[in-house]
Amino acid sequence: MVVLMDPGEDPDDILRANRSREKTYMFDVAFDCSASQEEVYRSTTKGLIEGLISGYNATVFAYGPTGCGKTYTMLGTDTEPGIYVRTLNDLFHAIEETSDDMQYSVSMSYLEIYNEMIRDLLNPASGFLDLREDSKGEIQVAGITEVSTINAREIMDLLMKGNKQRTQEPTAANQTSSRSHAVLQVAVRQQSRCRDILQEVRFARLFMIDLAGSERASQTQNRGQRLKEGAHINRSLLALGNCINALSEKNGNKYINYRDSKLTRLLKDSLGGNSRTVMIAHISPASSAFEESRNTLTYADRAKSIRTRVKRNLLNVSYHIAQYTSIISDLRSEIQRLKNKISEQASHTHGERADIRQVQAEVQAHSSLQSRAEMDQLREQLIRAFRQQMDIRRSLMELENRHMDIQIDTSKHLLTITDWEQERSRRVRKWHAERRKESVSKEDSEKECDSPESPPDMSETQEVTMARENLVALMAEQKKIRKKKVVLERRLRELRGEARRVEELLPRRVSSEDQREVLGLLCKVHELEIENTEMQSHALLKDSVIRHKDFVVQRFEQHSRLCHEIIQQQRQFINDHRLLVPQQLQQLYEVYSRERDDRSLDRAVALDKVTIRTLREGSLAKMATPLQDVESDQESVHTLRGRTTTRRHTLPPILPEPGGDSNRVFKNSPHPRQIKHSLVMTPPPIHINGPASQEDSTLSHSVSSHLDTSPESSENGVDAPLSGQERQQILRGVKSISVKAACRRSRVLEADALLLAPPPSPPLSPLPPRGPAHRPAPSPQLRHASSDDNLSSSTGDGPALQGTWTRPRLRPPAPRDMPREPDSQARRRKRRSRSFEVTGQALSQSKVTVAPRFRPLDSTSDTHLHISGQPPAPLPRPLPRAAPPLTRARPPHSTHPTGSPAVASDSSSPGLSLGHLGLHKRRAHLRPPQPLLYVSTAHTGGPRTRKH
Numbered sequence: 012m013v014v015l016m017d018p019g020e021d022p023d024d025i026l027r028a029n030r031s032r033e034k035t036y037m038f039d040v041a042f043d044c045s046a047s048q049e050e051v052y053r054s055t056t057k058g059l060i061e062g063l064i065s066g067y068n069a070t071v072f073a074y075g076p077t078g079c080g081k082t083y084t085m086l087g088t089d090t091e092p093g094i095y096v097r098t099l100n101d102l103f104h105a106i107e108e109t110s111d112d113m114q115y116s117v118s119m120s121y122l123e124i125y126n127e128m129i130r131d132l133l134n135p136a137s138g139f140l141d142l143r144e145d146s147k148g149e150i151q152v153a154g155i156t157e158v159s160t161i162n163a164r165e166i167m168d169l170l171m172k173g174n175k176q177r178t179q180e181p182t183a184a185n186q187t188s189s190r191s192h193a194v195l196q197v198a199v200r201q202q203s204r205c206r207d208i209l210q211e212v213r214f215a216r217l218f219m220i221d222l223a224g225s226e227r228a229s230q231t232q233n234r235g236q237r238l239k240e241g242a243h244i245n246r247s248l249l250a251l252g253n254c255i256n257a258l259s260e261k262n263g264n265k266y267i268n269y270r271d272s273k274l275t276r277l278l279k280d281s282l283g284g285n286s287r288t289v290m291i292a293h294i295s296p297a298s299s300a301f302e303e304s305r306n307t308l309t310y311a312d313r314a315k316s317i318r319t320r321v322k323r324n325l326l327n328v329s330y331h332i333a334q335y336t337s338i339i340s341d342l343r344s345e346i347q348r349l350k351n352k353i354s355e356q357a358s359h360t361h362g363e364r365a366d367i368r369q370v371q372a373e374v375q376a377h378s379s380l381q382s383r384a385e386m387d388q389l390r391e392q393l394i395r396a397f398r399q400q401m402d403i404r405r406s407l408m409e410l411e412n413r414h415m416d417i418q419i420d421t422s423k424h425l426l427t428i429t430d431w432e433q434e435r436s437r438r439v440r441k442w443h444a445e446r447r448k449e450s451v452s453k454e455d456s457e458k459e460c461d462s463p464e465s466p467p468d469m470s471e472t473q474e475v476t477m478a479r480e481n482l483v484a485l486m487a488e489q490k491k492i493r494k495k496k497v498v499l500e501r502r503l504r505e506l507r508g509e510a511r512r513v514e515e516l517l518p519r520r521v522s523s524e525d526q527r528e529v530l531g532l533l534c535k536v537h538e539l540e541i542e543n544t545e546m547q548s549h550a551l552l553k554d555s556v557i558r559h560k561d562f563v564v565q566r567f568e569q570h571s572r573l574c575h576e577i578i579q580q581q582r583q584f585i586n587d588h589r590l591l592v593p594q595q596l597q598q599l600y601e602v603y604s605r606e607r608d609d610r611s612l613d614r615a616v617a618l619d620k621v622t623i624r625t626l627r628e629g630s631l632a633k634m635a636t637p638l639q640d641v642e643s644d645q646e647s648v649h650t651l652r653g654r655t656t657t658r659r660h661t662l663p664p665i666l667p668e669p670g671g672d673s674n675r676v677f678k679n680s681p682h683p684r685q686i687k688h689s690l691v692m693t694p695p696p697i698h699i700n701g702p703a704s705q706e707d708s709t710l711s712h713s714v715s716s717h718l719d720t721s722p723e724s725s726e727n728g729v730d731a732p733l734s735g736q737e738r739q740q741i742l743r744g745v746k747s748i749s750v751k752a753a754c755r756r757s758r759v760l761e762a763d764a765l766l767l768a769p770p771p772s773p774p775l776s777p778l779p780p781r782g783p784a785h786r787p788a789p790s791p792q793l794r795h796a797s798s799d800d801n802l803s804s805s806t807g808d809g810p811a812l813q814g815t816w817t818r819p820r821l822r823p824p825a826p827r828d829m830p831r832e833p834d835s836q837a838r839r840r841k842r843r844s845r846s847f848e849v850t851g852q853a854l855s856q857s858k859v860t861v862a863p864r865f866r867p868l869d870s871t872s873d874t875h876l877h878i879s880g881q882p883p884a885p886l887p888r889p890l891p892r893a894a895p896p897l898t899r900a901r902p903p904h905s906t907h908p909t910g911s912p913a914v915a916s917d918s919s920s921p922g923l924s925l926g927h928l929g930l931h932k933r934r935a936h937l938r939p940p941q942p943l944l945y946v947s948t949a950h951t952g953g954p955r956t957r958k959h
């Protein structure tokens with residue numbers, strides 16, 4: 012509490028007792044003349060230091076009239092340092108105490124406001140400086156010198172240097188009167204030494220201000236410059252007083268005019284902003300300074316009521332990634348420093364514990380080495396098992412590839428043998444036909460017969476002999492391959508068992524993540540090797556498929572040339588004989604020429620797709636065999652067998668050699684579905700290896716099946732090569748196949764003759780239309796247009812035909828049927844002879860009686876040959892009697908809703924005419940779904956049929 016006594020008051024004057032100017036003021040602390048510098052500092056400023064390093068701004072300023080001790084309080088003397096020195100000493104002391112956790116940076120600036128001009132006391136040569144306000148609203152002195160240091164002694168030197176630059180002039184009131192306001196600014200920046208991505212930085216400023224004292228001109232007796240200085244000082248102090256008055260008003264004017272002086276602008280935050288502010292008011296105890304003391308105390312009392320909004324200055328620094336390097340470097344240096352500190356402190360206690368740790372480390376290293384050695388051994392076993400498995404898989408792949416090559420070579424040799432067998436059969440049939448002709452014609456029987464008495468003997472060519480020998484060699488090699496595969500697959504199963512045991516043992520031995528990772532990588536490498544092997548297998552498979560495709564394409568090209576040659580010769584024949592060609596036939600020629608290539612391509616593509624799918628399925632199943640168990644291996648073996656069997660079905664049938672006079676063939680119009688199936692499922696007929704007669708497709712099928720079963724029968728045999736007995740058995744098997752084929756071919760020919768033969772007397776009644784249930788179901792398998800279709804479609808049609816067709820003789824003969832074949836040859840020859848005879852009569856009759864009802868050869872029922880996309884309607888217009896000889900007989904659609912295959916006949920040959928309508932009707936019932944049917948005319952005049 013401060014009591015200001017009125018020096019002019021007279022205690023004896025009762026009348027003026029109530030007019031006393033004595034006043035009492037209450038302040039936080041009041042010091043008398045005996046107060047020391049330390050006491051003043053501790054009571055006013057010392058408490059601000061803790062807030063300063065915590066981020067709170069602080070201001071301490073000394074206020075009062077001139078000569079009252081402001082400079083003494085703030086700066087002090089060498090023996091009695093003032094607040095400046097004490098504050099800085101305590102600040103640096105506090106920084107040093109917390110420097111282990113926090114990192115500080117302290118900067119200092121020192122200026123004076125002299126005559127409303129700012130001078131840098133640390134660098135007076137910089138001239139007068141300006142005050143500027145930054146974007147945050149804080150007042151900054153532009154160009155002020157800021158010295159950064161954490162050395163207290165250096166700060167003191169700077170402070171002394173700055174004080175020497177301060178303007179001080181003697182006045183009447185004070186010999187060391189300060190003519191300016193001195194402002195010492197200390198900025199403290201601190202941050203944690205544990206740097207992080209998001210760093211918290213505290214920043215605070217401390218203002219310590221030694222104001223110039225207000226003065227009266229009468230008191231100071233200033234003149235000139237001093238008077239001018241005093242005016243500036245008083246004006247700035249007046250502005251400060253106005254700000255204090257404004258800030259102290261509770262409900263008054265909110266506007267604070269800081270801009271009246273640079274002092275108030277500089278103390279803006281200190282007075283009413285973010286700062287803890289301490290005002291030290293100085294007064295003189297002299298009664299002559301009563302008015303100054305009263306004003307000072309009045310301002311101080313008002314300033315007491317000013318409330319500031321103090322907040323901690325925190326900066327959250329988010330470091331850029333480029334600064335991480337320096338952060339890491341700092342952290343490492345900090346770690347190293349702490350390590351050094353710890354090592355120094357614990358050096359005396361570390362000696363005893365070091366031995367124990369060393370022993371523990373040795374034990375751990377020894378145990379880890381032992382487990383690592385065991386792991387390495389298991390890993391080597393696993394790698395060895397994997398490598399052996401891969402070697403065996405590669406060997407199996409090579410064997411499979413070789414097996415496929417053998418299959419292709421076997422097919423080629425079988426074709427060679429089949430061609431020769433067909434040629435021999437053709438000659439035998441020709442001899443039999445001539446013999447029958449001689450027996451039928453009495454006139455001819457009297458004549459000298461040109462045909463030989465015994466069937467022509469056709470010895471095997473060298474090529475056929477070589478083919479048989481190669482076939483035997485290939486089968487022997489195939490047998491070896493199968494035995495090798497069995498051995499390799501057994502070995503592979505053993506290796507898989509060993510690897511499985513190691514794989515089960517390893518997880519129990521794995522004790523670290525590194526070992527687990529190594530094992531995982533090892534298994535991954537093994538899987539990749541397996542994938543690589545599979546890819547190689549696929550590459551080999553594709554190569555085989557391509558070779559097979561080349562073979563198929565070659566055959567299709569030959570077939571295309573054959574068909575084209577036939578058609579060209581037909582057209583040449585028509586042109587030479589100037590035969591009348593129906594317009595639709597001409598259009599058919601044009602369509603054929605346009606679509607010939609496309610249809611061939613369709614066939615090739617269809618066949619190729621089936622072949623590729625079959626090969627791929629078989630090969631994929633086989634490639635997966637090493638990865639499967641025993642059951643899957645056996646299953647894949649069956650798959651392989653099925654694949655090879657199916658592939659043999661792709662062997663094309665053999666056609667007669669074009670160009671011969673007796674082999675001029677005309678294509679009949681079979682059932683549309685049969686055509687379609689033939690297009691898709693039946694390989695094109697083609698002649699291979701010289702002249703050959705047409706052969707039913709079951710021949711190659713039967714031969715292939717027989718050969719296919721041979722290796723299987725020897726699958727479990729011995730490892731020795733084929734013995735002589737086995738070789739003879741195989742050769743006999745091949746020859747017996749030829750005999751079977753010949754027998755089957757004879758039956759097919761017989762069936763063809765019966766199909767063309769009219770019913771014997773009495774005439775048969777018309778059969779009911781065949782329903783779809785009677786048709787042979789289209790087989791999804793790749794197959795030849797064999798006589799099976801005819802068998803399946805040959806329902807009973809009269810006593811004679813029923814007795815012939817219902818017998819299963821046209822089916823592929825079983826081996827046990829073979830002995831019966833020679834016995835039935837004579838009977839079949841008789842029936843065939845009779846059939847040909849009846850057929851000729853029927854055709855002659857039909858030429859006379861039914862010719863008007865015939866229609867020219869139209870686009871047939873083959874949907875591929877429809878000219879306008881519509882099935883041809885029956886022609887209402889009857890043909891003239893001189894109908895073109897090259898026509899196809901077709902019954903009216905109305906009487907055969909299921910479609911009727913017609914018979915093409917060549918009327919240009921003597922004794923051959925169009926068929927009877929009834930005959931065609933009956934044939935339509937007897938053999939509707941029939942594949943390609945060829946009717947050729949021989950020189951003898953009798954019709955000869957070939958079908959396949």
Ligand SMILES: Nc1ncnc2c1ncn2[C@@H]1O[C@H](COP(=O)(O)OP(=O)(O)OP(=O)(O)O)[C@@H](O)[C@H]1O
Nearest residue numbers: 076077078079080081082083185187188189223224
């Ligand atoms: N408490 C004190 N003890 C001893 N001497 C003091 C004390 N206070 C002031 N003085 C002395 O009084 C004289 C004037 O003091 P000072 O210069 O500090 O006054 P001032 O308020 O700064 O004046 P001005 O405003 O003119 O600068 C100085 O010589 C100083 O040594």
